[in-house]
Amino acid sequence: MTDDTVALRVRTNDPAGTQAVGGQLGRLLGPGDVILLGGDLGAGKTTFTKGLARALGVHEVVTSPTFVLVRSYRTSRGFTLLHADVYRLEQLHEIIDLALPEQLDDNACAVIEWGDRATPALGPDYLSITIEYGVGEGERELVVRPVGPRWVARTTEIAAAAAAATARPATAHPATAHPAGAHPAGAHPAGAHPAGAGVQQDTGAR
Numbered sequence: 749m750t751d752d753t754v755a756l757r758v759r760t761n762d763p764a765g766t767q768a769v770g771g772q773l774g775r776l777l778g779p780g781d782v783i784l785l786g787g788d789l790g791a792g793k794t795t796f797t798k799g800l801a802r803a804l805g806v807h808e809v810v811t812s813p814t815f816v817l818v819r820s821y822r823t824s825r826g827f828t829l830l831h832a833d834v835y836r837l838e839q840l841h842e843i844i845d846l847a848l849p850e851q852l853d854d855n856a857c858a859v860i861e862w863g864d865r866a867t868p869a870l871g872p873d874y875l876s877i878t879i880e881y882g883v884g885e886g887e888r889e890l891v892v893r894p895v896g897p898r899w900v901a902r903t904t905e906i907a908a909a910a911a912a913a914t915a916r917p918a919t920a921h922p923a924t925a926h927p928a929g930a931h932p933a934g935a936h937p938a939g940a941h942p943a944g945a946g947v948q949q950d951t952g953a954r
């Protein structure tokens with residue numbers, strides 16, 4: 749890993765908060781984009797994806813693809829959202845058999861749970877999001893790291909999206925949050941969010 753890697757740390761206090769982050773980051777997605785989700789069992793990967801899918805205009809109920817491996821959803825953006833879970837796949841050839849790059853080429857973006865297992869079968873560009881448990885019951889920390897030029901070029905938008913998600917009023921519906929560009933302040937330091945949810949930027953930490 750190079751020293752100029754930037755990781756954003758985004759804290760959430762409940763599932764709605766994690767869905768809001770998913771929604772804001774989901775708005776950055778276009779065809780060919782990949783998000784890799786990491787974190788322990790039950791950390792919130794599917795919860796994140798539900799918020800992301802809703803923000804992309806997916807009307808179907810998003811459920812865990814643990815057994816079917818890949819689900820495909822029509823978005824209102826004119827491209828397809830692939831939601832994969834490679835937890836059960838132990839061999840790299842099983843992941844290669846999913847043909848994710850070929851599916852991405854077919855006007856799709858992808859969110860892949862346990863995605864670090866899939867990196868050898870994917871291209872060099874992805875947004876890595878690892879969900880860590882916090883101290884309190886509903887607390888999570890999302891470590892967001894752009895990998896590859898395609899995502900590193902969007903670092904500012906990623907930070908703004910994360911800040912927009914955590915700055916929302918508690919009563920606001922995530923789907924009605926402002927687009928990332930509407931927040932010129934970009935990423936707030938974690939201390940700017942007295943409620944606990946917030947964004948912090950690490951440089952060269954990983």
Ligand SMILES: Nc1ncnc2c1ncn2[C@@H]1O[C@H](COP(=O)(O)OP(=O)(O)OP(=O)(O)O)[C@@H](O)[C@H]1O
Nearest residue numbers: 760761762763766789790791792793794795886888
């Ligand atoms: N801040 C939070 N963010 C996300 N989920 C939370 C949070 N607080 C509590 N939860 C709960 O944690 C659980 C997360 O489940 P979810 O299926 O999203 O995890 P997962 O990482 O996809 O699990 P798996 O590894 O089995 O696929 C849900 O029951 C959710 O309500």
Ligand SMILES: [Mg+2]
Nearest residue numbers: 793794812861
């Ligand atoms: Mg899951």
